[in-house]
Amino acid sequence: MYALVDCNNFYAACERLFRPDLKHRPIVVLSNNDGCVVARSYEAKALGIKMGVPIFKVREDIRRHNILVFSSNYTLYGDISARVMCTLEAMAPRVEVYSIDEAFLDVHGVSHCRDLVAFGGEVRQRVYQDTGITVCVGIAPSKTLAKLANYAAKKYPATKGVVDLSDPLRRRRLMHITPVDEVWGVGRRLAVRLRDMGINTALQLADYNKKALRRHFSVVLERTARELNGEDCLDFEQVAEPKQQIMCSRSFGERIHRIEPMREAVAKYVANAAAKLRAEHQRAQAISLFMRTSMFSDREPRYSNAATVKLMRPSDDTRVLMKHAQALVGKLWRDGFAYAKAGVLLGDFYPRYVWQPSLLDLLEVDPRADKLMATMDAINAKQRGAVFWARQNNGTQWRMKQEFLSPAYTTDWQQLPRVR
């Protein structure tokens, strides 16, 4: 039995935590580079602001309804998320942190001695008391059903934010009135194909012939259908699996026409990715770079290209990765385009202390590398961005837009909220 705990309007709720004056006001939070709307308060949803819409398309609504706009403040959201998870871990024996704003709890044991709805209510109350964040709780025998339960807990106010789908009949009633595209694992494309086959509701998917689903689609959708029938098919991952790749990419604040700012941006992305790599205690043997013009402009000539290099030996040394990335910039760069985005991808990982060198491997390792990187990481852990690569040049042209950024209330001494 699983409980899915999901924060309500998480980013918007975080922005409100230290701004009680924003209670009941419509709020939207933008993606990186202030591009699209990625989160909305209830009030903003009620005004018809859609998820994922580019900000320029709703500028008029924002002005007319006096909607408050925020840039993404991941420093804040990450810290609040950690506090929410901390409370959840105190309440359940096993917790899988699934994303920044949701977690699965293993409540197999709880169900023997407690009423699950009462337990869900207690989770809501404790999280609110500890963090000021409101959550909804969905309880069911499979993760996919727990997701569905959570959807119902959010959608139907009468549930008071907790839905228990232990009862198969109750499951069927809910699935009957739930469109198939609300099912976890059914995205836009699949939904279209399913509807073409006459599968419109979650219940129709659950009841469909499993062999046929596998034949027409894939084992993934078959699993989803089984999960809807209460079959527990997905792993519970209490400890996150090591990552298989690490990406750092950004759209630029402004288009880039010269190679030098591109080199600066790539330098920053490599430094970021390498720091993440070291935090995972991994080394990478492959590094890829991509760069491209905007996908949305019809007038400008388009260009998009990517390349990968394989290193002689896996590395987590920013200097080594940087050299390869900069060589790739030279390889991919073409004059005459308005570049909009670039990114660095690290892959082919080996655990830090497991590397079988070849007898013919004559490359010398820099004995100072580990210490140098560790020192940099330690300094940057205390003060973000305190030490950086000269190559980055703190460029302003490519730096992402963050016009509406709120303070890092909880993670920076300089930005603590003040009470007067």
Place this chain on the structure above:
DNA sequence: TCTGGGGTCCTAGGACCC
């Protein structure tokens, strides 16, 4: 004028092996 960033898993197809 202005359209995010970071991941995962699965499948198909090609190269290659015995």
Place this chain on the structure above:
DNA sequence: TCTGGGGTCCTAGGACCC
């Protein structure tokens, strides 16, 4: 001219998630 039946590994692309 006819030409099996397995297997692995890799990559690209498509789908999904938040």
